[in-house]
Amino acid sequence: MKRRPGMVLAVRLIFVLSLSVLVYSVVQVVKAPLEARQALKDWDKKREEASARPPGAEEHPLPADMMAEYPGQTTTPSYVEGEIIGKIFFPSLNKKAAILEGTESPQLKKGAGHSIGSAAIGTSGNSVLAGHRDTVFRRLGELRAKDRIELETANGRFVYEVTGSTIVDAKERGAIQASREATLTLITCYPFSYVGSAPDRYLLSATLISRDSPEEKSE
Structure with missing residues (x-):
């Protein structure tokens, strides 16, 4: 067929x-x-x-207008912009870094920057330190409540205890509030693993629990 x-x-x-x-x-x-x-x-x-990428290439950790005004703040830091004013140490992370006055690129390339206009470290008021998420504050998100942060300046040694953290939009005005108590605010870009200019900011808060200053020793 x-x-x-x-x-x-x-x-x-x-x-x-x-x-x-x-x-x-x-x-x-x-x-x-x-x-x-x-x-x-x-x-x-x-x-x-x-x-x-160079640290300064990312978005500034502390945008303009994020810090609230500090009316009535009696303690005025006598630091010179750009100078190294101390050291910050995170015991739980076994990490330390220099602290410089100012939060511009030259300072943030070397360590954490103390925000001009915020309270002096270890005094009444809110002391604000900024740092890059891929350098000095890379592991900031690992800190938890009750963890301690030790800072050292010419005025003595100060120990702060972490009280909490928050995430805010980079454009949020007045996110960092003034305080009558001796507090510390660490700020960096967020998310930590974000590629490019991060859209948010990570704020870690701590309160002063002890101080060891030369003035107290002499009394």
Whole structure:
């Protein structure tokens, strides 16, 4: 029995289509893992490029207008902008950094910056320190309530205890409030692993629990 040309053509077409589907499936099975690995490589490269950028290249940790005014603050720091004024140490993180006066790029490349206009460290009022999330304040999010923060200046050694943290929009005005008590606010860009200019700010609050100053020793 002879096959009709149309039937032969149909069989061949079905065979070709089936073979094409099979080949396509095999290609996708092989291609998918390769694309997934490449995507991971691209992400790692992007992260490396972000980490390699100079600290000053990211958005400023302490935007203008984020600090509320400090009416009635009686303690005025006698620091000179740009000078190293002390050291900050995080016992639970085993990490320390220098503190400089000012929060501009030159200061933040070297350590944490004390915000001009905020209270002097260890005195009544809110002492504000800014730092980059990929350098001195990289692990700030690991601190928890009751953790201690030790600061040292020419005026003595001061120990603060973490009271909490909050996340605010980078454009939020007056997010850092004044205080009559001796408090400390650490601020950095957030999220910590964000690639590019971070949209938020991470604020860590602490209160002074002890001081060891030269004046007290002489009394």
